[in-house]
Amino acid sequence: MTRSDAASPGRSVVAVLLVGVLLVAALPIAGGAAAGDRGGPAEDTSHGSVGPESLDGDGSAPAADGDRGFEPHQVDDEDAIRLRNELFATDEAGTVGVETRVTIPDRVTEFRVTLLSANDAAVEADGFVPADDAAPGETSWEWDGQTATPSLTYAMDANETVEEAGPLGARGSYRFVDTGEWALVRTPRTSAGWSYTGQYDGQVRLTRENAVDGEGAASQAIAFLGPHEERVREAGGQRYRLIVPAAADAEATPEEVFGVFESASTALQVGARDETVFAVAAPTDGVEWGVRGLQLGDTDLWVRDAEPAGTASDVWTHEYVHTRQAYGTEASGRWLTEASATYYAALFALDRGAVDFEAFEETLARGERDPDASAVLADPDTWGRDPDYTKGALVAGEIDRRLRVATDGSASLATVLRDLNAASEPVTNRDVLDAIEAAAAEGADDETAAAIRAEAERLTTTREATETWDREAHAEAFGETPARVGYALPDDGVRATGEYRDRSVASDPVELVAGETLALAVDVTNTGGVAGEYDLALTVDGEVVDSRNSSVDAGAATTEEFEHAFAEPGEYVVRVAGERLPVVVSEPAPPSVRGVSTDADRVTAGESVRVTATVGNDATLPAGSDIEFRVGGETVATAPVRLDADGQDTIARTVALGESDGSGGLGADRNATVTVVGPINEASTTVTVEGEDPPGGATDDGTPGFGPVVAVAAFVVAAGLFGRRAGRGP
Structure with a gap:
């Protein structure tokens, strides 16, 4: 095992009096960090214990049962046991190193820690000795009673996979992974027990902290190791920490993620609002995740970087809602956990105007289709797939709608969840029904409240299903959908x-x-x-x-x-x-001259000839230039050429052929060569000029005429200054 730097030395030895007994409790895995019995009064000796502090759920939500979890306690600095897990990268693929360091106050006489995340590799101990009475397969260590800051350094397996992940499943299998370049892992899990001297009113408590040695960030249940950017926003009564790894290509911007968190926090008045939410945009490049998102512990979550924010099936909102579910459940009440998260993700997107009613309706309508529609929500043994996400979401929405209509908006599904969040024991479906009836009674008569409960019981305890309500029914219960x-x-x-x-x-x-x-x-x-x-x-x-x-x-x-x-x-x-x-x-491309012609091949001196040039554009961009008509080297007219890509056009001007210098008459059958010269290519033709010509002359478009010449060359040239502006006229 390799770490980036050496552990810091412990502080000086402190002599303590060993009094009393040691209690170690490893509590069952729950929907958050579980807290154990924190001791009781004794004459001179007290003891305490805590269970594992980083515990998970079922792939995208908290687990179905257990306590709300470990929360920091207000204790005097001198009486606090501080347990700090520091994670670091190792050279062994698929593992992450951990140093668990404990700061022990003077009043503590005995301390024991069990490492629930350590793999089979060796543990380096400083101030700890192996426990003789450890259970088979358990890695327990006892404090030597002298080292003030004992530590354990070990490796834990980083990779974790899942086979069945429900509707929020992805194509792969990973829930946590170490790629070598970066790692997204659960934090180490430990249980601890201790004895201390003193009365109950001065009891010793334990606080926990997770950190990353080097680049990375850690919270209660999730840690990211590697280059990243941390964005923080305080809104909706909470502080949001968003970790965006350098390896991530996030579909949703931090502003969009914070926006859905804030709107959900404000709309979801169910209590249990934690001070801080920790979220990671999990990179998908090179990793086949087994789920689209995962919520762990109380307030930690990750969501794939490919997930947008604000859709009707928004995973960011779904996982956030899980952080607001403080209750645990028995099997019969399990359906509500995923049902409410799925339903609220769609509802909040509709309320914000992020989706239209059709998208909201389509999301809930999944619950109308078999086999999920025929499942009994209160009996998971009947679930062929994951009806809690589909039928459950539809039923949760129907209960919400009925409560709002019956109570004129004074009660809703949030009222039910607020009641359940206050429960001290895991809730059953009966508890859910009781909470529904109590919520209805807040704004409706007893008969109406009983009827709503009966409908909720029918939809959760039988194979019967319901249908998604229409826009008019939605407007009656929720008000008109906002502008979108x-x-x-x-x-x-x-x-x-x-x-x-x-x-x-x-x-x-x-x-x-x-x-x-x-x-x-x-x-x-x-x-x-x-x-x-x-x-x-x-x-x-x-x-x-x-x-x-x-x-x-x-x-x-x-x-x-x-x-x-x-x-x-x-x-x-x-x-x-x-x-x-x-x-x-x-700049425009230069046009090319592709041909030239005249409307007559024989004229009398002093008459006009119409010269037509065919111009084209072989470029992929438009071509433009001013075309100049020249006779005897003098410009007699201009015309703009403006061609689209691959375009072609004709440019014509009328030129009078006449006396050139007054030196004499023009003989018969004299030939005049008419030539068109462009930036690219040139073309010419010949016109025969006969007889005498009156002095001077002009073209019908104002161009001066020309007198008799032996050979008159009429030139049409495109301006060679390609940079000349395209807007000039003739």
Whole structure:
């Protein structure tokens, strides 16, 4: 076993008087960290014990039975036994090292600890000796009575698998794992007992702490070892610690996770709100998890990094709800644990407007289908699959709906859970029914309360099922569903407009040329039950360049349009309605000359000829340039070429052929060569010019004419300055 650094030496030896007896209790595994008998009064001697402090549930929730768990106690510093588990990476795959160090106050006379997580490897002891009376398979150690800060260093198995994981199961098998690069593990479990001197009113208690030596974070029940970022938010009356490993590629942002935690904390008025919630985004790269999420102990949980936050089957909310379930259950009441977590995940998403009623309804409707619909919720022996997640969620919702209607909203399923959270013993289905009837009686008459109980009993103790309620029934019980305004870019919602084209373009990236405009259409829909407001902003490189705000009626839709012109080449980032669009702006490509023709091959001097050039674009970007018509080396006209990718067009100008320098007349059958020259390629044709020409002359578009020449060359050239702006006219 290798650790990153040596353990610190213990403090000086303290002599104590050994008085009394030692009691060691290893309590049964429960839904949280279990606390044992903490001792009682004696004349001169007291004793105490605690059970295992890191205990788990069934794959995604607390276990069905047991106490709420170990909680810190207010004790004087001098009277506190401090047990600290420090985890560290080892060279052996699949294991994590642990140093369990105990600080023992002077009043303690005997102390014993049992390591419930140590594997078969050797234990290095400092100030502890093996217990002679340890049970078979048990690793128990007794304090030597002299070392003030004794310690045990050992390895524990990190990997833990599961075969059946229920509806929240994933394709793999791991619940905890050490990958070598990082590890997500349960914290070490120990039980301890001790004796001390003094009266009961000054009893000695034990406090526990888990930590990671090196990079990592630990809480009561879960620890992460490896590079990570810790995000913290205080909201909803709680403090949330979110561990985001460097190896994670989180689908949900920390803000989204904190948002669902806060909304659930506020909505779930059931008591049992712990001060801190510890959550880890479990990396999925290279790990086949057996569950999508897991809640352990009182307030610790992990959720796969691939899980979004805020859906109707949101695992983040599901696991958070488990942290608010302080009750344990007998087998008959077990169904409510997963049922309420599944139901509330869907309800809270609907209440926030994160999902529409159809998604909420679809989630609960799973409970209408066999074989789950035919299971008896109060009898797990009838469960073929996991009806507590499906039929149970539907039944929990139906009970919630009936309570709200009967009491005009003064009672709900939360009232039932608050009652159960106060129970000192594991609850049965009968206890659940009693709590339902008591909740109904808060705002309804006895007959109505009894009827609601009877319906709940029918749905939980028989194979009969119920159906999901419709939108009208939901509005009656819960109020209208809130506005749910959503945004989307339609298939043709990203367009390039301008001189070159007016059509939809690809969005990753958007490719434009300088001078083009990006036109965006955003569809705004409201699938909620009431009108909702929206506020849209178009930003370019983080700067708001346009905005829209208005409202949209329930069930209605509208479209908002944005435009932004890009004058300069470069790379930009455009954001709108939650979409990120990279935009690349380039200079236009040069067009090519593919041919030239005239409308006549023989003219009389002084007449005009129509010259037509065929131009094309072989590039994937639009092409643009100003075309110049030249005769005898002089520019007589210009025309812009604007072509879409792979486009082709014709450009025409009328040119009069006439007297060139006044030196004499033009003889018959003289040939004029008409040539078109572009940035790419050139083409030419010949026109025969006959007879005398009057001085001067002009084209029909204002171009000066030309006198008689022996050979007149009419040139059409594309401007060679490719960087010239595309907006120039003829």
